[in-house]
Amino acid sequence: MSEKEEGVFRSAEMSLVQLYVPTEISREVLYDIGKLNLIQFRDLNSKISEFQRSFVNELRKLDNVERQYIFFKNELDKKSVELKKYPYEQEFNKICAQSDIDELTENGQLLEDRVGQLIESLYNLYEKEKSLKQFKYSVQSVDNFFKLNASNLPSSHDNEHDHLLNNLESGTQYTSEMNTSSFISGVISRDKVQVLQQILWRVLRGNLFYYTEELPELIYDAKSETKVAKNTFIIFSHGQLIHQRIKKICESLDCDLYNVDSTEDLRSQQLEEINGNLSELDIVLDQTDVALNSELIAISKDLSKWWEIVAREKAVYKIMNRCDYDGSRKTLVAEGWIPKDEIDTLNSTVKQTSNTLPIIVNILETTRTPPTFHRTNKFTAAFQAICDAYGVATYREVNPGLPTVITFPFMFAIMFGDLGHGIILSLAALALVLNEKKIGAMKRDEIFDMAYSGRYILLLMGLFSIYTGFLYNDVFSKSMSFFNSGWKWPEEFEIGDNISAEQIGVYPIGLDPAWHGTENNLLFTNSYKMKLSILMGYLHMSYSYVFSLVNYIHFKSMIDILGNFVPGLLFMQGIFGYLSLCIVYKWSIDWYAIGKQPPGLLNMLISMFLSPGTVEEPLYSGQASIQVILLIVALICVPWLLLLKPLYFKRKFDQEAKYKQLNDDSNDESLVESHEGDDDEEHEEHTFGDIMIHQVIHTIEFCLNCVSHTASYLRLWALSLAHAQLSTVLWTMTIGNAFGATGIAGVLMTVLLFGMWFILTVVILVVMEGTSAMLHSLRLHWVESMSKFFEGEGHPYEPFGFEGLLDEYI
Structure with missing residues (x-):
């Protein structure tokens, strides 16, 4: 197995490397290192604010470009334009020149202005189209209303105390003699129609006449970018003050009010003018929409490539902000963690990038804990x-x-x-x-x-x-x-x-198929799977516990082997290992052939603790003595687990304190005080009290978890x-x-x-x-x-x- 295949059983060995890179090629070197995906850089400027670092301005510029690209992507999604993805990896072998980045920045701003203008124009056109359509339907609604006879109006609109409605009830036709101030017309969302009626009825106490019609089509709202169902409405009332109050109520419910003429001839002229404007507006709207789509399609072809360039440039500058410089700022200093077996790869890569300029790669000795890499x-x-x-x-x-x-x-x-x-x-x-x-x-x-x-x-x-x-x-x-x-x-x-x-x-x-369908099938499989789950749990926990020994050996912690692993192993095997062995032994005996009733293992385990030395249903000869011995071993393991490790560290700390005292006697008083202060700070988290508390918690958890975790494996059976x-x-x-x-x-x-x-x-x-x-x-x-x-x-x-x-x- 090659060295690079390690890191499966335990994490790969890591090294802390330090790089000295000339400033003029630092950007190119870090880019090539980024392609390797090998170094986890440390932040050497952790005490410096993000806004005070060396490349804040460059990052702000790139953030703005990335914002523009996000804006383009959102617009592409709205228009359902697919973003083209091409294998641009060949173009990313080397970092882009700074002039290319500047060109991307300028082009991004130009495209944003162009697309923004088209979107704003399109928005204004949609708003104008919405206003014209609503105006058109308001005029038609008023025209329909004035053509109706009073007898055709719904009885719910009648109000015998209103002079205007008295004329309607008598069959009077609405004519041009009624001036425009006698009614208010507009358009409202269909889900707010009932709300408007209720508010007007309560505010005006019924002194009004209300008429509404549904619009035959959904109206596109550019703000929400959805189509909305709306209604036209006509409100009749008396008095200028009441009219102002009605308008405020309508505006609070996002109604659009329109000034519709009361005469039929003027309404015909309004409709003709509106229809002409709508025809012209549709042409302009289509042209603007085509122009925007063409612009977005052109952007979609190269947006992923531009975005990848900018994202990589931004990532490089973020890493450069983590690096330090020498006093003359001619050399960039970087530190980072790298797998030990990849150091040669790093060296060969930076040498190819540096050409004639020297790049130094040092391996540092450190007490810091490396990251975990599998x-x-x-x-x-x-x-x-x-x-x-x-x-x-x-x-x-x-x-x-x-x-x-x-x-x-x-x-x-x-x-x-x-x-x-x-x-x-x-x-x-x-x-x-x-x-x-x-x-x-x-x-x-x-x-x-x-x-x-x-x-x-x-x-x-x-x-x-x-x-x-x-x-x-x-x-x-x-x-x-x-x-x-x-x-x-x-x-x-x-x-x-x-x-x-x-x-x-x-x-x-x-399992024998003969058990299927029998009366005692559930009884048999119930017992079988329950015991099987206990055995699986015992095996699973035992081999997992052995891994702790592997860790202690690797980290050369003999006290953990003697103070944790050995007593824990004896405790677990003495109780639950014994139970598992009894399950297998019970299975191996033909109880029917020997004419005996098989003993209950659960009662056996309970009586092992409550009645040591007493076995009512023996499983094998000498069972009582063996169970007493196992119980004594388990009881001894509890104080062993609890006290050995803390007492070892207490003795170790006492020896260190005695040694320090001997050294301090040879120094003057000021040095003694300084040394003691440093020592207290170093061992603040490793006192005898801390270790004792930790070991008490560990002992209690381990002993209780041996019981609860074994029972938890019964979920396999259930x-x-x-x-x-x-x-x-x-x-x-x-x-x-x-x-x-x-x-x-x-x-x-x-x-x-x-x-x-x-x-x-x-x-x-x-x-x-x-x-x-x-x-x-x-x-x-x-x-x-x-x-x-x-x-x-x-x-x-x-x-x-x-x-x-x-x-x-x-």
């Missing part, structure tokens, strides 16, 4: 991501992502075990895997992107479910006779007889039984009812019920139950497994590079 590929990346979501591993500690590749889908499969459902899940995941390049180039929503990112997890989950479903002999709630059964039923019996099967052999692998029973119920209530019918009705019923069964199987059993089992498996890894060894106090390795700069926008 090398992954497309298969392991998703497994690593679910571990990093809980916490980033401490530098060089065991990486939980590696064993998770197997244990996570296997724990899922124990809960989800069904051969048929596993095949459905595997086929769905396989479709994502085989089309990963095509799907990867698509724009995905959040839910689908999660499924695509975890496609290999889903594939393994499906394959492991096929395996466990084969062991459970469960295919869509039905059993399959893959091999000859180990049980034989009587050939002759009468209905109502209490019959039992005769054992004639042993089923080669998995969800497995729930999945099997739900699958049985779904089969019985749907497609199971179709097999008894015959003829055309039977065919139709079979097709319909099969469709119902398949859809419900996919939605409920595969998607919903699968999600539930996946979350439970995730919890078993985060809490029950990783808590045994995982510190998770690291920070992620985030190298400077150009990948994904525009993912947020494009």
